[in-house]
Amino acid sequence: MSWQIKVENLSKMYRLGEVGTGSLTQDLNRFWAKIRGKEDPYSKVALTNDRTQKAKSDFVWALRDINFTVNQGDVLGIVGRNGAGKSTLLKVLSKITSPTEGTITTKGRIASLLEVGTGMHPEMTARENIYLNGAILGMTKKEITSKFHDIVDFSGCAMYIDTPIKRFSSGMRVRLGFAVAAFLEPEILVVDEVLAVGDADFQSKAIGKMKDISKNSGRTVLFVSHNMVAVKSLCKTGILIENGTVKAQDTANNIVDLYLEKASENLTPEINVIDPKFENDQIKFETLTVYPKVPNISEDFEIKFKIKLHNDGLSGLNIAFDLVSSQEVIVFGSGLFAERNTDGYVEATCTIPKNFLNTGVYYLNIYISNESRRNLMSLNEVVSFEIIEDNRDYNYLGKVNGLIRPQLNWKVN
Amino acid sequence: MSKNSINIISSKRGLFSINFKEIWQYRDLLTLFVKRDFISVYKQTVLGPTWFVIQPILTTFIYTVIFGGIAGIGTDGIPKFLFYLAGITCWGYFSECFLKTSNVFVTNTELFGKVYFPRMIAPLSIVVSNLLKFTVQFILFIVAYCYYYLTGTNVHFNWVLTMVPILILLTALMGIGLGMVISSLTTKYKDLRFLIAFGVQLVMYTTPIIYPFSLIKNKLGEYYWLAYFNPITPIIESFKYAFFGKGTLDLAGLTFSAIFAIVVMIVGTVIFNKVEKSFMDTV
Numbered sequence: 303m304s305w306q307i308k309v310e311n312l313s314k315m316y317r318l319g320e321v322g323t324g325s326l327t328q329d330l331n332r333f334w335a336k337i338r339g340k341e342d343p344y345s346k347v348a349l350t351n352d353r354t355q356k357a358k359s360d361f362v363w364a365l366r367d368i369n370f371t372v373n374q375g376d377v378l379g380i381v382g383r384n385g386a387g388k389s390t391l392l393k394v395l396s397k398i399t400s401p402t403e404g405t406i407t408t409k410g411r412i413a414s415l416l417e418v419g420t421g422m423h424p425e426m427t428a429r430e431n432i433y434l435n436g437a438i439l440g441m442t443k444k445e446i447t448s449k450f451h452d453i454v455d456f457s458g459c460a461m462y463i464d465t466p467i468k469r470f471s472s473g474m475r476v477r478l479g480f481a482v483a484a485f486l487e488p489e490i491l492v493v494d495e496v497l498a499v500g501d502a503d504f505q506s507k508a509i510g511k512m513k514d515i516s517k518n519s520g521r522t523v524l525f526v527s528h529n530m531v532a533v534k535s536l537c538k539t540g541i542l543i544e545n546g547t548v549k550a551q552d553t554a555n556n557i558v559d560l561y562l563e564k565a566s567e568n569l570t571p572e573i574n575v576i577d578p579k580f581e582n583d584q585i586k587f588e589t590l591t592v593y594p595k596v597p598n599i600s601e602d603f604e605i606k607f608k609i610k611l612h613n614d615g616l617s618g619l620n621i622a623f624d625l626v627s628s629q630e631v632i633v634f635g636s637g638l639f640a641e642r643n644t645d646g647y648v649e650a651t652c653t654i655p656k657n658f659l660n661t662g663v664y665y666l667n668i669y670i671s672n673e674s675r676r677n678l679m680s681l682n683e684v685v686s687f688e689i690i691e692d693n694r695d696y697n698y699l700g701k702v703n704g705l706i707r708p709q710l711n712w713k714v715n
Numbered sequence: 716m717s718k719n720s721i722n723i724i725s726s727k728r729g730l731f732s733i734n735f736k737e738i739w740q741y742r743d744l745l746t747l748f749v750k751r752d753f754i755s756v757y758k759q760t761v762l763g764p765t766w767f768v769i770q771p772i773l774t775t776f777i778y779t780v781i782f783g784g785i786a787g788i789g790t791d792g793i794p795k796f797l798f799y800l801a802g803i804t805c806w807g808y809f810s811e812c813f814l815k816t817s818n819v820f821v822t823n824t825e826l827f828g829k830v831y832f833p834r835m836i837a838p839l840s841i842v843v844s845n846l847l848k849f850t851v852q853f854i855l856f857i858v859a860y861c862y863y864y865l866t867g868t869n870v871h872f873n874w875v876l877t878m879v880p881i882l883i884l885l886t887a888l889m890g891i892g893l894g895m896v897i898s899s900l901t902t903k904y905k906d907l908r909f910l911i912a913f914g915v916q917l918v919m920y921t922t923p924i925i926y927p928f929s930l931i932k933n934k935l936g937e938y939y940w941l942a943y944f945n946p947i948t949p950i951i952e953s954f955k956y957a958f959f960g961k962g963t964l965d966l967a968g969l970t971f972s973a974i975f976a977i978v979v980m981i982v983g984t985v986i987f988n989k990v991e992k993s994f995m996d997t998v
Contacts, residue, residue, distance in 0.1 A: 316996060393995070397724060397831040400992035406724040420829045423751050425758040434751060437744040438830055466758070 305371050305409075306490060306522045307395075312368040312404035314390055315361055364390040366546045368404070372524065372539075377516040379537035379554050380526045381561045387546040388526050392416060395492050395524065410489025413440055417494070419479025424468035428459055428478055431467055435482045449485045456511075457481035477504060484511045491515065492524045512536055530558045530629045562628055562663065569663065571595040571687040584678045585619070585670060586610045588647070592666075592687045597654075599661055599691045599707065605652045609670065611642055619648045619678070620671045626683070628663040633705050639673070657709040660702060663688045733988050738833045748840035753847065767851040771807065775799045782925045791927045791961045793870060794863050797856075801958060802924030804856050805951050808849040808883070809890045810915050815841045816894025817911055820902045820994050827995065834991040835984070838895060842887050849883070860958060875957035875964055882950050882957075888976040889947060895983030899990040921945050928952045928962050943968040946975040 365387045372378050382388050393399050395406060396414035421438045422431045432453055436446040446453075454460050457477045459470075467475055493512070509532065516523045516536060527533050533540060533554055540557030542549045542564070550560055572591040573580060580587040589608035597603035607621055622637025640650040666685040670678045757763040775796060782788050783795040790798040816838045820827065823837055863870055901907045922945055923931065932939045942948055949968035956964045 394724070397992075398828060399995040401724065401726045403726050405726075408722045408724070410720065410722075412722070414830065417829045421826045423755060425755050426751060430750070430754070434747045437741070437747045438826070438832060440741070440832065442740075443743040443746075 304374050306374040306376070307372040307409075307524075308407045309368055309370050310405050310407070312365055312391075312394065312406060313363055313402050314365040314387075314394055314399070315402040316364050316390075318362055363546050365394070365401075368543075368546075368548055370541055370548055370551055372522055374409075374522055375520045376539055377523045377525060377537045379533040379540035379557065380524060380543060381528075381530070381533060381540060381557060382543035383564075384528075386543045388543055389494070390546075391543065392492060392494055392524075392526055408490060411440065412490045412492060413486045413488035414492035415439075415483050415486075415494065416492075417479075418483055419475055422467060422475065422479065425466055427466055428457075428463045428470070431478065432482055435479060436486075439483065439486055440488070441486065445487075453481045453485050456484060473504070480504075480508055480511075484508075484515075488521075490522045490524070493526070495527050509536070528630050530562065534558050569686045569688055571685060573684055579681065582612075582679060584611070584613045584616065584672075586612060590668070590685060592685060595687065597687065597689050599659070599689055600656055602653050602656050603689075605654065605666065605685075607640075607648070607650045607652075609648045611646050611648065614646075616642065617673055618642050620669075620673070620675060621648070621650055622669045622671075623652075624667040624669075625654075625659075626665040626667060627705055628665070631705065632667075633659065633664070637669070658706060659689055660704055660707040661689050661691045733835070733984060734833065738835050738839075741832055741836050744832060745836050745840050745843065748836065749844045749847070752840065752844040764851065767848050768855045771800060771803050771852050771855065774803055778803070778925055788926050789930070791929055791959075793927075793955075793959045793961060794868055797859055797863055797870065798927075798955075798959075799925065800856050800859060801955050802922075802951060804849065804852045805882075805886060805954050806919055806922065806924050806947075807852065808845055809886045809947055810919070811845045811848070812842050812887060812890025813894045813897075814911065814915060815845070816891050817897035817901055818908060819894070819898050820990070821905075821908065824995075827991075835987065838891050838898075838987070841894075842891050845890075846883075846887065870958065871960035872958050873956075873960050875953060879954065879957055882954050885950055885973055885976045886947070888980045889950075889972075892976060892979035892981075892983035895987040896979065899986045899994075902990065902994045918945065918947075922948050923952055923955075923962075932963070940968070943971060946972045948972075 368391065380388050380391065392414065393416075394401050395412065396416065397412070398414075398416075419431075419435060422435050426434065432450065433443065433446055436453075437443070454463060457474075457480075459474055459478055459481075462470065462474070467478065470478070512523075512525075513536060515521055523536075525533065525537055537554035539551070540554040541551045542557050542561055544564070549564075550557060552560070572595065573587060575587055575589070580590070586609065587607075588610050589606055591606050593604045593606055594601075605623065609619060609621075611619075618639055618641035620637060620639050622635065624635040625633045627633055636652060638650065640648045642648050664687060665683040668679070668681045668684055670680070672678055753764075756766065760766065762769065778799040779795045783790065783799070815822075819837050819841065827834065860870070897907060897911060901911075921942075923942075928942070928948070931942050935941060943965070949965055949972045952962055953964055953969055956962045
């Protein structure tokens with residue numbers, strides 16, 4: 303099989319902090335180095351892209367020495383944590399910004415879908431916007447005209463074709479945008495998480511179309527997503543990006559497993575209450591923890607809240623949380639109103655029953671509001687923990703599929 | 716682009732490596748941008764494209780009253796209304812092209828940040844959109860001109876009329892060229908946006924729009940050529956000369972303008988081409 307994309311020693315440097323007055327001196331230094339034919343004086347001091355370290359330099363490598371090859375007809379999933387450099391890689395691949403070092407060689411046209419409906423104008427009709435959006439994505443007028451009916455059919459907006467899209471619901475706009483994109487015919491397609499929008503019906507339509515594109519047309523697709531289920535079902539191969547470098551390139555299944563494994567290394571079943579994000583002028587978290595810290599699937603576990611109230615006017619708090627799986631699916635949400643105790647605290651404990659959640663990594667999104675449901679603090683993915691399993695009373699040893707794992711009654715007849 | 720053509724994205728790019736072929740492939744996008752600009756102006760307005768002529772008419776009217784009437788600045792015997800309208804029409808084209816191009820990265824950040832297309836399409840579409848607007852205003856000027864001409868006012872066109880298309884081309888080149896030079900700086904130094912917005916207005920007063928060039932000539936005497944350091948001056952002066960037969964046609968000055976326009980266009984293109992590939996990091 304022949305290669306279609308070759309990425310060699312690709313690096314991208316960004317400046318940290320604000321682009322402001324200091325930048326003029328740096329610009330002049332750079333310019334001076336350039337006319338003397340020297341290399342960029344700031345490229346040596348730049349850091350690797352590790353957000354946990356406090357910056358010691360003004361420059362950072364968002365991508366560092368990225369190398370990979372994509373074969374023709376491959377569907378490559380690009381996975382990595384937030385801030386690992388996935389979006390930067392996409393931007394460089396889509397020619398939105400240029401690399402600091404290295405090259406990308408491609409055979410054929412690249413079209414990128416970082417957003418659906420880019421450049422659509424609200425005052426123009428759906429018909430006019432199909433042409434405008436198509437042209438922005440690189441189609442010619444002729445190409446669009448030949449596919450116009452398919453696009454309209456796919457979008458399901460036939461009735462409103464001559465209505466300005468400012469009258470459209472946001473869902474309809476997304477449909478229209480995706481419909482145009484779905485009929486692009488480049489040799490290489492770069493797709494960001496566009497599937498994360500729209501209603502369920504549309505999502506399944508979009509995933510179906512993506513599968514269609516990747517399986518039947520022999521097109522090369524690069525797909526970036528946080529949804530591991532989607533990566534597994536759409537992609538054949540994958541790469542894992544960490545701190546701006548390629549950690550691994552393998553089959554999509556292996557890459558997803560590796561990603562999930564990596565993700566569990568840095569779990570925080572208990573919050574660090576010193577972190578200022580857990581305090582504001584109204585409340586302060588004293589405790590937010592999962593107990594036991596590594597729950598076993600065959601025992602109950604608790605989520606404990608203890609919150610100090612800074613505001614004496616608060617009679618209590620609405621405490622709510624969403625439990626999110628490592629594949630970013632919200633398993634369930636729960637909450638209650640808890641009154642303040644005499645010491646000025648709100649304390650509550652929620653027990654999650656045994657034999658309910660499957661093994662794996664979970665996160666909590668926390669929402670605290672006052673009596674009248676005005677939001678006081680929302681925290682996303684603050685607590686993370688893993689449910690494990692130490693013994694199993696039947697023969698199969700692999701991972702049991704699914705988000706929940708109830709213990710059901712089986713009868714042998 | 717053919718099916719298996721090899722494309723290379725690299726950190727290095729030569730100064731003059733402008734992909735004209737690619738720009739040509741995206742020509743449909745240019746016409747659609749022009750259409751978008753046009754539609755967004757007149758959609759849901761009662762008067763529609765008439766707004767393109769209402770603006771110059773009102774401006775000319777005010778100039779006629781203030782500068783012609785109250786300040787009493789002469790117009791070389793040319794009907795005041797016609798004199799100001801000619802200047803405003805030409806200047807309007809230049810300043811719109813210049814201002815819009817100089818802000819092209821800032822106003823299109825959203826779009827440029829999400830999808831790639833040859834960025835030159837954006838300034839080119841500005842020039843074409845404004846050419847349409849200019850054409851409408853020019854027709855207004857011609858109508859007014861015919862009225863004065865047929866009622867026997869003292870205006871006489873001459874052979875310079877054949878040069879008018881060239882004059883318009885030079886105006887466009889100067890507008891887009893200067894705009895592209897500035898656009899590379901506005902991405903980083905936002906102060907410039909404020910500076911140029913009123914700077915353009917100030918430059919208008921150094922251009923013979925509200926006064927005839929002969930006025931400067933009388934004041935500066937033999938140093939009148941100093942006024943040509945404003946390269947738009949010879950163009951507007953030639954335009955007026957073509958229609959009115961008064962004023963000056965200075966071929967040396969016009970040559971200077973032409974060279975200036977071409978140089979600024981080349982420099983602007985090179986700078987624009989350089990900035991477009993990384994402006995997203997600084998805007």
